[in-house]
Amino acid sequence: MSSEVHTANPPAVGILRPEINDALVRRDRLIPHDGLSTWVEHYWTVAWELDGPGFVSEVVSHPSVHVTVxxxxxxxxxxxxxxGLVHGVITRRFSQEIAGRGRVFGVKFRPGGFGAFTGADVGTWTDRVLPLSAAFGDSSAALVRDVLEAGPDDDRASLMDAFLLDRVPARDKRYDEVLAIVRDIQGDPTLTTVELAARRHAMSERTLQRLFRRYVGVGPKWVLQRARLHDAVDRIDSGRVTDLASLALELGWFDQAHFTRDFTALVGQxxxxxAARR
Structure with a gap:
């Protein structure tokens, strides 16, 4: 069963203007069964009851597929x-109006994890939201019904644990390679080019690109740039940036102008x- 570990204020990496979300939306995070940790990063929940027009929630999305009820x-x-829905990797800024009443229980798969778990070529689902049946067939209807009938998030997590554990696939060595590369990209700000990533993991750039398209749904260059943009947003939100020019160079941009262009194209400002909004 789930370990029922909660984070009252889970990290908001990727959520733009997190102070607005935290004021209007209840968020939580739960740890899935250990037997799923190879493929699943965590479960997440959001719920809201708002009067008036609501607001638009915006996220600089991660290279992960999400399953939601x-x-x-x-x-x-x-x-x-x-x-019940499957959200492919979103390459643009993810925007969703939050209004009225709503509740979501979500599964965040590790980058490449959904492709390895289901055998699907997730590149065909990039920037798409599909019914859950596209991934799990007719059995998805019973899962959605059971999760919706369950009240506490702990009970929902246990139901999702059982559903996924019944479908655990054989270990995929290619996925293990992809996951190791993604972790390297996300954890090492000095890793800024596809050429360097391929060389570090002893494979050709073409092989690296093919593996990422199949398992992650986007290319390694996209994952590299998105990881560095996540670093930039997180540092600005946490108040750890005093010089934007130095930040740009530290995270691998040629100069501040290129960093500003990429940041603005994704974040919208x-x-x-x-940074000034803080």
């Missing part, structure tokens, strides 16, 4: 509620403007 008083992602 959602309910609420209005459609989301073009689907009537309640629904310049690094200076985003």
């Amino acid at each position: 959602e309910s609420g008083d209005r459609p989301r992602f073009g689907y009537p509620m309640p629904a 310049s690094p200076a403007a985003y």
Whole structure:
């Protein structure tokens, strides 16, 4: 069963303007069964009850596929509620209106984990939201029903544990390679090029790109840049940035102008403007 470990204020890496989300939305995080840790990073929950117009939640998304069971008083992602959904990797800024009432129980798979778990070529699902049945067939209907009927998040986590544990695949050595490379990219800010990543892991750039497209759903260059942008947003949000030019160079941009262009294209405002809101 789940270890039922909660984080009252889970890390907000990737959530833009997290102070707004934390004021209006209840967030939590739960640890899945140990037997799923190879593929699943964590479970997450959000819930809200808002009067008035609500707000738009924006996220600089991670290279992960998410499975969600959602309910609420209005459609989301073009689907009537309640629904079980699979969210492919989102390459743009992820925006979703949060209004009325809603609740979501989500599964965040590790980068490449969903492809290894299901055998799906997740590159075909990038930037798409699909019914859960696209991944798990008719059995998804019973899972959605059971999760929706369960009250506490701990009970929902236990149901998801059981569902996924029944479907654990054989170990995939190629996925192990992909996961090791992704962890290296995310954990080492000095790793800034696909060439360097391929050389460090003793494979050709072409092989690296093919593996990422199949398992992660996006190329290694995208994962590299997104990891560094996550680093930038996190440091700005935590107040650890005093010089944006130095930050740009430290995270691998050629100069501050290139960093500002990439940051603005994704976040919707310049690094200076985003930092100034604090």
